[in-house]
Amino acid sequence: MKKGHLTIKDIAKDLNVSPSTVSRALKDNPDISLETRKLVQEYAKKNKYKPNALALSLRNQHTNIIGVIVPELANHFFSAVLSGMETIAEDKGYQVIICQSSEDYHKEIRNVQTLIKARVCGALISQAKTTTQYEHFEELLDNDIPVIFFDRICIGIDADKVVVDDYSGTFTAVEYMIKSGCKRIAFFSAPLHMEISKNRKNGYLDAIRKYHLPVEENLIRIADNKPLGYERAMEILQEPNRPDGFMAMNDYTASGILLAAKKLKLRIPDDISICGFSNSNISQDTDPMLTTMDQHPEKVGEEAMKLLLEKVENPEDTTRKNKIIKTSLIVRQTTRVLPDN
Incomplete structure (x- = not known):
């Protein structure tokens, strides 16, 4: 155990679990098993863990800023998704910060740091195709920033998702x-x-x-x-x-x-x-x-933003919600016409 002020990361290292697991266990989040919650809470009590008061005060300052990370701004799908997101955000009085990962894992990490420093109240993310490790997403959760994944989802993170079918x-x-x-x-x-x-x-x-x-x-x-x-x-x-x-x-x-x-x-x-x-x-x-x-990318954006704002405005609600957007076949000229029955 580390001497001095004990942090969530210290507890996570000592118990061999992720920082986000410790964070949620300390809040008695039912998504974490009862056994793990008990283990973390007893360890924290025994070692006199105290939350960082300054960090908590910063997190609790509601900025009304939503962070969005997309792989590519020039892509029609993502630009249409962003349009749907901004429509809902503006209607609810929120502003949107948009970051582009350019399909690069390391730039995506920098995007996450930007959102944390901006003290966004929530994050909407479609991961880069080169991303295979997810510690940077965990860091958002560790900072009490709710995360919704859309389209390109991350199954390694316990978060809500909005996907196309x-x-x-x-x-x-x-x-x-x-x-x-x-x-x-x-x-x-x-x-x-x-x-x-x-x-x-x-x-x-x-x-x-x-x-x-x-x-x-x-x-x-x-x-x-x-x-x-x-x-x-x-x-x-x-x-x-x-x-x-x-x-x-x-x-x-x-x-x-x-x-x-x-x-x-x-x-x-x-x-x-x-x-x-x-x-x-x-x-x-x-x-x-x-x-x-x-x-239907605008619908994807609208539903993702609605889901995130529910989390932002109801932080005690730990229910997991996943939404699936149906697709539609648009038949044009590069496929044959179906034969008459």
């Missing part, structure tokens, strides 16, 4: 392509350590299995932007038994696939069907226009 959206899109005549559909994914990628892959796989088509690992590639979509599609479309359909992680990847197919003088959608995900502006700027899944 990625599984059902992908299943619906792949099923549509199968019903329209596709027999070999490739899936271009984001890195598979991310929950969003796992859910979309599972939706793809279950649609393939439902219609008794073979699961071919060679048709599953990591490509989540336009250059990679083009590069991977050029590779796979020149193989002897090329796919006749593509399910893309997003519209940018789908536009890269479309460019590759046109470069190889393939007919779309007769030879190749392509479906994106997001219903971003680019989906209507391509020729032909992309079939895609609408994620």
Whole structure:
């Protein structure tokens, strides 16, 4: 045990648990097991732990500022999400600080420090694709800052979440392509350590299995932007038994696939069907226009902000809430028309 003023981090180190677990155990949070709460509370009492009065006074100063961390501001989905968030925040009298991680783990850590220093009263986060460790998110909770994850969620942190129905959206899109005549559909994914990628892959796989088509690992590639979509599609479309359909992680990847197919003088959608995900502006700027899944990003932003403000204004409510936003298939010109029944 450390000599001098005992901190939450000291207790966490001595008991081999996370600081956020100690923080919540000291508040008798029911999300922490009774055994752990008792262990922490007895240890704190025995070692005369006292909360830092200055830190508590700072935390209790209600700033009416919400912090938001997004991977990319230029991305249509995230800009639309932010629009939804700001609409709700402004209506409720809150201001929003926006940080961009640029898909970089280390910059994301700096973003978190910025929000803590700004004494935000809550944080909305969509994690960077390079993030695989979550201590910086724990630090927000340690500072009594409620956190809501949206879209790209972190399952390693005990926090509320707002997500798109990625599984059902992908299943619906792949099923549509199968019903329209596709027999070999490739899936271009984001890195598979991310929950969003796992859910979309599972939706793809279950649609393939439902219609008794073979699961071919060679048709599953990591490509989540336009250059990679083009590069991977050029590779796979020149193989002897090329796919006749593509399910893309997003519209940018789908536009890269479309460019590759046109470069190889393939007919779309007769030879190749392509479906994106997001219903971003680019989906209507391509020729032909992309079939895609609408994620309703403004709704994601609105629901995430509402959920966070509930936490901010009712700090004693420890109930966990997760919300799922349904998707909609937008059929345009890069997929075949369903045959008449």
